[in-house]
Amino acid sequence: MFTLKDYIVPESIEEASQLLNQNRNNVILGGLLWLKMGNKNYNKGIDLSKLGLNTxxxxxxxxxxxxxxxxxxxxxxxxxxxxxxxxxxxxxxxxxxxxxxxxxxxxxxxxxxxxxxxxxxxxxxxxxxxxxxxxxxxxxxxxxxxxxxxxxxxxxxxxKDTRKASYQSHRKSATDLPVLAVAISRYNSHWKISIGARPNKAMIALKSSELLSHRPDQIESACNQAVSEMKFGTNIRGSAEYRRELAKVLIRRGVEEICR
Ligand SMILES: Cc1cc2nc3c(=O)[nH]c(=O)nc-3n(C[C@H](O)[C@H](O)[C@H](O)COP(=O)(O)OP(=O)(O)OC[C@H]3O[C@@H](n4cnc5c(N)ncnc54)[C@H](O)[C@@H]3O)c2cc1C
CATH class of the missing domain: 3.30.465.10 (Uridine Diphospho-n-acetylenolpyruvylglucosamine Reductase; domain 3)
Incomplete structure (x- = not known):
């Protein structure tokens, strides 16, 4: 569990920022779920809950x-x-x-x-x-x-555009972290394919998105393009090879859902 020397609830965002920059061990507090997994000793914890930012x-x-x-x-x-x-x-x-x-x-x-x-x-x-x-x-x-x-x-x-979108993810069990996550959107004829949990940060598969924007019937080529333009890695949840195969399935499902 982490520790805080002091807990402060600022009245303005300017005050919060000033506090944050006063000491490198001062920290912004969100819901604390991630922070409490660690064991760092922080100086001041800055709680933004009085600033009306919960809407x-x-x-x-x-x-x-x-x-x-x-x-x-x-x-x-x-x-x-x-x-x-x-x-x-x-x-x-x-x-x-x-x-x-x-x-x-x-x-x-x-x-x-x-x-x-x-x-x-x-x-x-x-x-x-x-x-x-x-x-x-x-x-x-x-x-x-x-x-x-x-x-x-x-x-x-x-x-707020009129984009259609689809979210697809795969987990080994219901509450686990995703093995792979894919979000796809189509705005007019412009497609965007975002792939996360590769296990690296989410990224747009640019070439694949462009291919689909010009040739929406070429789903298989777009799936193959996405896995060749992006790096996939191995961790305890799955191998790079497994993620590549999974990505093709999830992209296809997402595109088909949007086209339905
Ligand atoms: C057990 C567990 C399972 C999880 N599973 C998933 C999952 O399956 N999928 C998924 O997407 N996520 C998952 N998460 C991540 C979770 O959804 C949250 O993203 C995570 O807990 C951080 O949110 P928090 O409000 O708890 O942030 P905190 O723990 O309070 O803060 C996290 C970090 O963000 C900083 N921070 C907070 N708010 C701000 C702000 N406004 N400005 C600047 N910095 C800020 C803090 O200083 C800290 O460094 C999981 C987390 C845990 C602990």
Whole structure:
């Protein structure tokens, strides 16, 4: 279990940022589910729960998800159940259990950029930006590959387009981490194939997405292209070879679901 010397609930995001940068051992607290797996001794724990960042807001052209929104809020959100064939809802509903999802936050999930992240894989298939206190608003794709800098993730912004989407994942048992996760979307004729838990971080299969955008009937070629343009690795959940085969199956299922 980790320890904190002090626990602070700032009144403003500016104060939170100031506190974060005061000492390299100060830390932002999300739902604590990941932090408590470690045994680090932190100085100050900064709790953002008084800053009103726990809402999902639908605007005219976007959906904004605050960093303190829980995975459970995503799962039961009317807005997120309306758009993108419930892509985000489907991506979180296999994560551990309801009590866990009641605590785990969007901020902790996205800022950590875990290779196995279901949510990141899904968000990447949409037109998503992250809003960082210092870093400003940047595309998620850029954020995923940035080096880790101390900053506060304020919210996620998703462009509200008419995209159709599908989420596919494979787990060895119901509550385990995914062996592989695939999120696919089609906006007009433009396809996006995002593959996560490879076991590395989610990435867009660019050439495969482009191939499908020009030749939507070429599903098999798109599957083969995706596994040849991306690196797959081996860990306790599966071998690289297994993941490559799995990717072809999950991509095909996703594309077929969207075309149905
Ligand atoms: C046992 C277990 C099983 C899991 N299984 C899955 C799974 O199957 N699929 C999946 O996708 N995920 C899984 N996860 C990950 C989980 O869904 C969360 O992503 C994870 O717990 C982090 O969220 P949190 O709110 O608990 O963050 P915390 O543990 O509180 O924080 C994690 C990190 O993020 C930082 N942080 C938090 N909020 C912010 C912010 N707003 N700005 C900047 N930094 C911030 C913290 O400082 C810390 O470094 C699992 C986690 C655990 C512990």
């Amino acid at each position: 999902i807001i639908e605007n005219e052209s976007s959906i904004e998800i605050g960093c303190m929104v829980t995975l459970r809020q995503i799962e039961i959100s009317k807005v997120l159940n309306t758009y993108f064939n419930s892509l985000l809802v489907k991506s979180v509903k296999n994560i551990v259990g309801v009590q866990f999802r009641n605590c785990a936050t969007v901020g902790g999930s996205v800022y950590s950029r875990f290779g196995f992240s279901d949510l990141l894989t899904a968000l990447l298939a949409l037109d998503t930006h992250v809003h960082l206190f210092h870093g400003g608003v940047i595309p998620l794709e850029e954020f995923i590959n940035m080096t880790y800098k101390k900053d506060i993730l304020i919210k996620i912004i998703i462009n």
